[in-house]
Amino acid sequence: MMNSIYYIWRADCLNRMLNKRYLITLLFMSVLTFIFFPNIEASYGTMIIHGYRGIYNSAWLGASLAVLNTFFLPIICFYLIKNTISEDINNGVSELIAPTPVTKFNYLFGKWLSNLSILLGIMLIMTCSAMFIQLWHGDDHAINLGHLFLPQLVYVLPILAAISAAALLFETIPLLRGGIGNIAYFFLWIGLIVRSLESGSGVSEIVEQIRQAVMIHDPLSEGGVGIGINIWDEQHSKLKSTFVWSGIVYNFVMFSAFLKVMILSLVLFVAALFSFDRFEKSRSSQDTKRSTGKLMLKINALFSPLAHFFIIVCEPWSFMRLMRQEILLLVKGLSPWWYLAITILLLAQLFAPLEVVRSVILPASWILCVLIFSPLGQREKQEKVEGLIFSCLSPIKKQFPAMLLAGFLVAMGVVSMALFRFILSSEVYSVFMLFAGALFIPSMALACGTLTGTTRTFEILFTTLWYIGPLQGGGLDFIGVDINTSQQNDAALLFILVALVLIVLALQARKWQIQRG
Amino acid sequence: MQLEINRLSHWYDNDKVALDNLSLTLKPGIIGLLGPNGAGKSTLMRILATMGKPSTGSVFWRDQDTVKNPDALRQELGYLPQSFGVYENLSARDFLLYLAALKDIPTKLAGKTVDKLLEQVNLNNVANHSLKGFSGGMRQRIGIAQALLNDPKLLIVDEPTVGLDPEERARFRQILSELAGERVIILSTHIVSDVESIADQIAIINAGKLLSYSSPKLLLSKIKKSVWSCVVSYEDVNLLAQQYCISHSVKRFDGFHLTIVCEHKPVPNAINIEASLEDAFLFYTHSKRQGATNVLELSA
Numbered sequence: 024m025m026n027s028i029y030y031i032w033r034a035d036c037l038n039r040m041l042n043k044r045y046l047i048t049l050l051f052m053s054v055l056t057f058i059f060f061p062n063i064e065a066s067y068g069t070m071i072i073h074g075y076r077g078i079y080n081s082a083w084l085g086a087s088l089a090v091l092n093t094f095f096l097p098i099i100c101f102y103l104i105k106n107t108i109s110e111d112i113n114n115g116v117s118e119l120i121a122p123t124p125v126t127k128f129n130y131l132f133g134k135w136l137s138n139l140s141i142l143l144g145i146m147l148i149m150t151c152s153a154m155f156i157q158l159w160h161g162d163d164h165a166i167n168l169g170h171l172f173l174p175q176l177v178y179v180l181p182i183l184a185a186i187s188a189a190a191l192l193f194e195t196i197p198l199l200r201g202g203i204g205n206i207a208y209f210f211l212w213i214g215l216i217v218r219s220l221e222s223g224s225g226v227s228e229i230v231e232q233i234r235q236a237v238m239i240h241d242p243l244s245e246g247g248v249g250i251g252i253n254i255w256d257e258q259h260s261k262l263k264s265t266f267v268w269s270g271i272v273y274n275f276v277m278f279s280a281f282l283k284v285m286i287l288s289l290v291l292f293v294a295a296l297f298s299f300d301r302f303e304k305s306r307s308s309q310d311t312k313r314s315t316g317k318l319m320l321k322i323n324a325l326f327s328p329l330a331h332f333f334i335i336v337c338e339p340w341s342f343m344r345l346m347r348q349e350i351l352l353l354v355k356g357l358s359p360w361w362y363l364a365i366t367i368l369l370l371a372q373l374f375a376p377l378e379v380v381r382s383v384i385l386p387a388s389w390i391l392c393v394l395i396f397s398p399l400g401q402r403e404k405q406e407k408v409e410g411l412i413f414s415c416l417s418p419i420k421k422q423f424p425a426m427l428l429a430g431f432l433v434a435m436g437v438v439s440m441a442l443f444r445f446i447l448s449s450e451v452y453s454v455f456m457l458f459a460g461a462l463f464i465p466s467m468a469l470a471c472g473t474l475t476g477t478t479r480t481f482e483i484l485f486t487t488l489w490y491i492g493p494l495q496g497g498g499l500d501f502i503g504v505d506i507n508t509s510q511q512n513d514a515a516l517l518f519i520l521v522a523l524v525l526i527v528l529a530l531q532a533r534k535w536q537i538q539r540g
Numbered sequence: 541m542q543l544e545i546n547r548l549s550h551w552y553d554n555d556k557v558a559l560d561n562l563s564l565t566l567k568p569g570i571i572g573l574l575g576p577n578g579a580g581k582s583t584l585m586r587i588l589a590t591m592g593k594p595s596t597g598s599v600f601w602r603d604q605d606t607v608k609n610p611d612a613l614r615q616e617l618g619y620l621p622q623s624f625g626v627y628e629n630l631s632a633r634d635f636l637l638y639l640a641a642l643k644d645i646p647t648k649l650a651g652k653t654v655d656k657l658l659e660q661v662n663l664n665n666v667a668n669h670s671l672k673g674f675s676g677g678m679r680q681r682i683g684i685a686q687a688l689l690n691d692p693k694l695l696i697v698d699e700p701t702v703g704l705d706p707e708e709r710a711r712f713r714q715i716l717s718e719l720a721g722e723r724v725i726i727l728s729t730h731i732v733s734d735v736e737s738i739a740d741q742i743a744i745i746n747a748g749k750l751l752s753y754s755s756p757k758l759l760l761s762k763i764k765k766s767v768w769s770c771v772v773s774y775e776d777v778n779l780l781a782q783q784y785c786i787s788h789s790v791k792r793f794d795g796f797h798l799t800i801v802c803e804h805k806p807v808p809n810a811i812n813i814e815a816s817l818e819d820a821f822l823f824y825t826h827s828k829r830q831g832a833t834n835v836l837e838l839s840a
Binding site: 026027029030031033034035037038039041042113114115116118119120121122123124125130302303 | 589590591592593611614615617619621623624625626627628629630634635637638639640641642643644646647683686
């Protein structure tokens with residue numbers, strides 16, 4: 024039993040860790056640690072209690088790294104490791120594993136250990152980076168390994184164990200294995216995980232201990248607790264000063280929090296064990312596709328007049344014919360429920376009040392398209408047709424623009440009724456914003472797909488941008504929910520410029536793809 | 541030790557029948573499973589290899605129902621799927637050691653077995669190279685090696701010679717011949733020459749149905765009066781092709797020399813010749829084996 028677990032762990036670890044993506048991730052996480060600990064003159068702070076932060080000694084760095092990791096690693100690391108089973112399925116290794124006598128427990132436990140090892144590598148790099156930061160800043164040259172590493176083991180390790188199990192659970196549920204799971208986890212993190220971690224992971228106890236230390240240092244100090252990137256502005260006044268933090272006093276509350284998260288990991292692992300079907304569903308996915316085929320025939324019949332009109336329009340030009348095929352690649356084979364949802368949203372764009380259209384219907388229409396756009400730029404690799412596509416005439420001059428234009432038209436298509444309303448009511452800037460957004464989305468998808476070769480990058484980045492932009496308001500609103508602010512900031516022009524940069528990047532990446540074959 | 545397939549049927553959600561009430565008892569030896577593309581071979585292979593469940597029917601191995609209890613077979617199973625992948629960042633040796641562990645082979649024995657198999661499939665000189673640089677044929681040989689790791693009592697190989705050059709194909713056939721003995725080996729292919737020289741029994745399936753199951757000798761004897769040779773003009777070739785199953789055609793100075801598989805004499809000048817396994821395969825799977833109702837009168 025131990026033998027097979029060891030070899031599953033070893034093979035999976037080696038295969039993922041020897042990948043250059045992992046090295047890039049380690050480098051990125053090391054850079055992120057430097058961002059977490061800015062110097063005193065920086066225009067932002069990451070862990071500010073009543074306007075104070077500790078000097079960069081081992082105690083402060085260890086404790087605050089643990090607090091920051093508790094909040095940020097669940098979102099970063101989940102996506103990093105949520106591919107161990109999918110990779111086995113996609114690259115065909117599952118075909119060799121399924122007929123072996125390996126038990127579900129051994130396979131999943133080996134995979135869980137591998138997930139955890141990969142994340143421990145990240146934790147180690149971040150902690151070593153923190154050690155370097157301490158020496159770099161020179162507030163205190165005495166390195167205390169216990170102060171640096173113990174908070175990571177007590178707080179971050181159980182969370183990494185839980186993320187490893189959660190990623191496995193998502194992968195063992197076929198519906199959550201792909202893009203839907205990526206998006207669902209993002210909202211789970213926003214809505215549930217951050218709050219649960221605040222109260223259940225024990226970091227609140229660290230924050231409370233630091234707050235008390237600040238109160239002793241400056242009894243008159245006041246202000247909130249800022250965890251994350253706090254840029255100094257009217258809301259976040261500048262850092263007052265630093266103080267010497269002597270370290271965490273470990274108590275039973277922390278121990279019970281440790282246990283709680285470990286139990287959560289166990290529950291998630293057991294759930295994964297129950298939902299894992301030993302590759303049954305993945306093997307019969309073709310059957311499922313066949314079964315939805317009948318429904319799709321009905322939908323095709325419904326949209327056939329439109330499709331027929333499109334064929335006639337595109338027929339005279341070869342580029343247009345190619346673009347039509349690219350549109351088909353984007354929208355064909357989707358769930359019938361997607362078509363239904365888009366139809367309802369298009370009707371709502373036509374009849375709902377314009378403010379509702381802007382703030383609710385348009386964001387909903389475009390978030391529904393995440394999984395349509397995410398294969399752009401890497402579908403060829405995913406479907407293993409690079410050889411066929413890249414050897415065709417003009418993959419750069421013809422196929423690439425056709426792909427981009429197809430994406431633009433689909434993005435415009437799903438907001439077409441809103442566009443019609445804006446034109447009717449002479450809302451010129453709203454029309455301009457829709458054009459900018461419709462160009463920005465496929466450009467971003469193309470850049471993410473060609474540069475990273477995976478759908479996940481776009482799925483995560485776009486969902487994050489969608490959340491902090493259109494939903495939360497501010498400068499990253501690519502829809503124009505608050506049209507006045509967008510107009511003041513000249514957001515449409517900005518997004519068009521960004522889209523152009525992304526197109527250039529994607530184009531270059533596509534050239535590399537073709538050269539590599 | 542035998543593999544019993546009882547009334548196995550499998551159909552997909554769109555009602556396409558992949559297997560149709562197929563029954564077969566396989567005893568030790570090499571069994572060649574022949575069938576055209578889409579005949580249901582891979583579906584049958586996957587069910588036998590515990591990779592899928594049939595819609596109805598059962599499979600018994602050592603009196604254990606492998607559909608209900610797949611683990612009963614997995615300990616003794618070697619399976620080479622039609623298409624499979626590898627961990628590209630691992631070396632050939634590491635990858636095989638990994639699969640050996642999944643097959644519950646003790647570490648010490650695994651190391652020796654892996655080295656022996658790497659030599660057997662002619663990959664010992666690249667054993668520690670990353671699989672990333674392996675060609676299609678080399679990967680296929682890795683697949684063959686992994687199927688043999690646990691010294692399987694039931695070995696199922698699905699289109700094993702795809703991507704192999706002629707020398708490697710011959711080597712693979714040699715490996716299978718040496719392995720045959722007290723084990724059941726199922727070799728599925730549509731390349732008749734792969735099974736011609738080594739199979740003890742041949743099963744021919746088409747449209748999910750078992751059409752024939754016998755030794756190559758018996759199979760050939762069954763069709764010995766159904767293979768014809770004739771020389772015809774170019775114009776007549778097309779006419780014959782529309783109504784008969786032509787297994788072989790060679791253009792020579794005196795016309796086209798055709799080999800036709802048909803239950804009756806197809807043209808007046810046709811002479812009965814010795815059948816090959818390929819002719820037998822076509823006889824059972826081709827819809828035109830009965831040919832035209834009458835002997836065709838040709839132009840020449």
